[in-house]
Amino acid sequence: IENKHGHEKPGNKDLMDLEAEPQTPVFDLSLDTRTEGDITTLSVTPVGLQERRGSNVSLTLDMCSPGCTEPYGYGAQLSPRDQTAKEYLREGTNTLTPSQLHTRAIDDQALQAEFYETPMNFVDPKEYNYPGLVRKNRYKTILPNAHSRVILRTADEDEFLSTYINANYLQGYGGEERAYIATQGPTVNTVGDFWRMVWQERCPIIVMITNLEEKNEKCAEYWPEDSVTHEGIEIKVVTVTQEDDYSLRVFTLKFGGEERSLRQYWYTSWPDQKTPDKAPPLLELVEEVEQARAEAPPTSGPVIVHCSAGIGRTGCFIATSILCKQLRSEGVVDILRTTCQLRLDRGGMIQTGEQYQFVHHVLSLYEKQLSHIVEE
Structure with a gap:
């Protein structure tokens, strides 16, 4: 082999x-x-x-x-x-109080066991038996679950390929519908589709959590140095700001006489993440994105999040965003519940046991920050 x-x-x-x-x-x-x-x-x-x-x-x-x-x-x-897997994902829950969260975050064995018990819910590639689809997927075994996939609108509704993008809608905190779109890092073949999706879904923000290359290509550079047109959508860079752990690009998009603003947060410090001390930059990014989302026009659609496959780091980011809200509003977190909910809509979200641990570390840190503020 x-x-x-x-x-x-x-x-x-x-x-x-x-x-x-x-x-x-x-x-x-x-x-x-x-x-x-x-x-x-x-x-x-x-x-x-x-x-x-x-x-x-x-x-x-x-x-x-x-x-x-x-x-x-x-x-x-x-x-x-399988039915049992689906049932598990619908019912899986483990609510943690702050003290339980801190204890659990350092209990590697318990977290690994919980992670491996939780079904991934990947799509059987046989479900997508369409000629030409291979060119639209970065990894041939990571495919969008059909019920929640983003369908690109097209003049010819019967033309499956032109409606297809490897992307799923995901619920946010409290069952908010279509709060996020999780997608693969665009490939050379799918850059046009990606921009069609950004426009169609009125996305105000893109969160990119990967370098363009890590040993091999992870994501095509889908944005211009200054301006470019894809599928009739004119994309212009307005500003580029470099922060410690991410860069922020602000674009204007123009199509059919309408103009919109789009922010791209490109987070590059993930690949060195070998220890939980990388939690603060991720928390900072989550908070920045929440803030930007609150300031976006009320007609805005989902936040797009992608890494390379659109399940691992993407799952960590979306889960963390949801769980920070849960902790603030309920005083507890249910990381298992959130993972299950995400996987129902896109298989494999939070891809490894290490990432699952990391989400616990990040939430544990966030809780300490919150209670510190309260004490002051």
Whole structure:
């Protein structure tokens, strides 16, 4: 298996690499890239693959022996659309008080167990059997769940390809509909579709959480140096501001005599995240985006969030945003509930156990900041 995917083809990571537990305790550079190999050749469902631990050999045996089960009960025998998985995602809950949150954030074992018990809800690639679709997906096994996918409006409604973008609407805090759109990092082939979506959905803000390259391409540079036109939409850069951990670009978009403003927060400090001390910059970004959202015109649509695949770092950011609101308004957080809710709408949100831990660290820090303010 290794050789087929390994060093002979530069740019396609060795499967051992791909799947091994990250060496660093939290946040490995390749966290987002774990699905880059051609999973299908292993004849394993994406759900099983994301949850496996151990070597490739054990993967193939575990997953393919008849009637096998994973240690935590959600393995390859459950297809991603299995009823039990869906029920788990609808009902999963674990409400934490501040003191429980602080204790749990450092309980690696409990968090790993909870993470691995939670179904990923990936889409079976067979659901999208359309010629030409390959060019519209960055990773062939990470696809948008059909019920919540963003459908691009087009003159020819029957032309599936022109309605398709690898993006899903996600609920926000308190069940707010279409609060976010989670999407893959645009590829050279999908830049036009991406801008169609930005305009169609009246998005006021884009949050980008990836570098353009990390070992290989993660995202196309979909914005201009000063101006460009995509699909009839004229995109102009107004200002670029460099902050410590992100840069902010403000654009004006013009189409059909209408003009709008768009902000892009490009957060680049994630790849070095190997320890929880990277929590403050993420919190700062969450707060900046909340503030900008509050100031956007009332007709504005969802905030677009993307990394490379649009599930890992994207899931961490959206979950953190929702959970900060929950903590402020209810005084408790339910990280499991939020993860389940996000995965119902886009499979794989919060992609690794390390990321799941990280979200706990970030919320723990946020709670300490909040109670510190209250004490003062």
